[in-house]
Amino acid sequence: MASKVRKAVLAALKRNTFTVDQPIEVRVKGTNVLLVGEVEDEALIYEAVATAESVSALLRIYSRLKVRQTAPVREKAGVI
Secondary structure (H helix, E strand, O other), rough: HHHHHHHHHHHHHHHOOOOOOOOOEEEEOOOEEEEEEEEEEHHHHHHHHHHHOOOOOOOOOEEEEEEEOOOOOOOOOOOO
């Protein structure tokens, strides 16, 4: 059952134009689904969770998704 649930959640994430290119790992144990990875912005965390929830109302969705950190831009001396 876990592999079917995992495949269904992954398929839903791939169908969603917002989450299709995000590196999201799906882990399943029973009816518990854990989303793990780093996404581009905070809105995509909510989008991924909502997409996973749409697969079945019987699933419990948990998220360990984080917003990907970008390297800070260094300011050049004397340039604002």
